[in-house]
Amino acid sequence: MSTTVSPLAPKHHPDMPAIGGVRLATAQAGIRYKGRTDVLYVAMDQGAAVAGVFTRSKCPSAPVDWCRENLKAGTARALVVNSGNANAFTGLKGRESVRLTAEIAGRAAGCEPGQVFIASTGVIGEPLDATKFEGVLAACDEGAGAGTWMDAARAIMTTDTFPKLATRRVMLGGVPVTINGIAKGAGMIAPDMATMLAFVFTDAPIGAPALQAMLQAGVRTSFNCVTVDGDTSTSDTLMMFATGAAAMNGAPFVANADDERAAPFSAALTDLLEELAQLVARDGEGARKIVTIRVTGAVDDASAHRIAMSIANSPLVKTAVAGEDANWGRIVMAVGKAGEPADRDRLAISFGGIRVATQGARDPAYDEAETSAYMRNEAIDIAVDIGLGQGAARVWTCDLTKAYVEINGDYRS
Template structure:
């Protein structure tokens, strides 16, 4: 097995430097919610008129903050975002709702906005009541000292078992006006997004209405965050929010009212690229991982079928542990394809590990060489390509291997 470290082997030597965005400021604090001597509370203050869109977990046991965001998204405007780490405020009943209400009340007063302009997210242990009284009173002070050049501080404040903060930035042109898109997210375990990813927050100075933002984030989440998994477990707290301050209008950006506008194409592509970047960063920080794995499925009847087959492979414990053990056991790929429930022609099934064809047309490839493929499995990054032989559609899913360290991290999570 490859060496497993307490820090992801893919931890970057340097983090992306995110430039300030007009109309966005941050402040963080050590509220002592669960972790000692680390920031665990974030307040983002947004300019008046900021529009917002988002996608939220489809879990039937969604957290109290998710339900609040679902309600407030209907209005389409945002002035504040409050995030805490260490406690998910999920499965907490009436106490959970009261904690959210108290947070919203204090944040609205601190920023000077309507309650529906406040968004809340929480991440951490499920089932433990969150005492918002421990931190709600801090929000006024955070609002006063919020600063624009603090994206890294914000990203660190929302981490749980992450070994590094995930940050990304892109530039785009709308019409003739340059705009900036910045994003950060957290996640390392309980990762199988069913809408977005754990917690992900994206900010832009573009001037875009909420309905256009919603169309964009809903479309791009499908081929980014929803194509990434660590362990097959969908969180109760998955939240992805996209905020647009509109500051670019003062620099000449013309109004955009339709997502299909040609003037929006570059922005849409940049947003997709940023979301894809963040999704891959999460997979590269999967709890206890030693390898980053890409599954490419082709020849499926539909994109959704290709994605489902790829996820069947990416979420298979028996396949992921084989990859951790550097065992080129392609029979486990055959198993995962078959159990997906999607159409696949057994007698046309062809599988590659990296550049090496291990199975062709329903049986072991004639030129398959165990030693050669085993040597390939020692790489930190593994690609497995699967042709299922029933159509023309393809999909890509990103994941990581499953090691002893994953078991240790989650066995000790509440200890």
């Protein structure tokens, strides 16, 4: 948790309502940090349908393995998240540590260990001493109430400079339901599950398979479209919990993601995920500018996405943005290296709506002074038209600054 808040932090955090069936608590377990909370405990006493999307890393953390395994049963009673130690690459000890955490939490919540979901974020490779949760989680369960979501979002931060929260209220079968989400992540952020950790809760009565389908659909245009440094975490975890408490008010049970009554809910969920994903890009380590990259005219959407990610991950593009330089030559380079169909002589490139290149050369009308003035903005839009088809994509990233190097050269020390 940095002492300097990113200049890209939102000016206001949303007011987060309570979610029926969800009790929150945070605590200081002293895992790594001093003088701050490092544990989030969430109890869902009547149980919740659960869905999850995880890192595609071939070397996932022990908690990721645990969640994947227990997701099959589809029911959650508790969530435990700690910051400071990722419990990744900790071998057999790591697996034992997760099991012990689940047992301690299960005793606190009065449920089976398999109904406890666990996420850890922080340093990789250090053994996590789960006995530190002993007592702490029981106290959490006793003290957990409607809780503050702000406290929850703060407890899971590592190098984040601001807490990340979003909320939506939407109608389901004529009944208002709520979706709350929190996220953390600032570095080691890449496609295929971008943020390290994000948790979404709703009181809507939605079955686990439908929840999983909606979550996966929402991830495509949100967390899978954000990158800070192209580095994929071992711990990336997005989980969603649906308590169904709104059924008491008459909200219908949604068993199938295609259920038409759930369409507004699904749209609101995607919207919330996009907001959280953007918050992650805004808190990119050392970021001073938030960059939106839109690719159109690719042969298909997947191709457009790969081109957009190639631009978003290019250190040369990102340093140019940091230097407030509309260096479209580097955009051409990044399009070219994506390996996707592209025709140099059809490319068009704009910064903030100012077209700088068209048909394979600098736009004759291009005004460098106008573009340079635009590049001084905090939010930078880059648009690339490939000129071949109808494929489109939009991704978010941030600039690459000296502060990124500073933060990541000193992280462990």
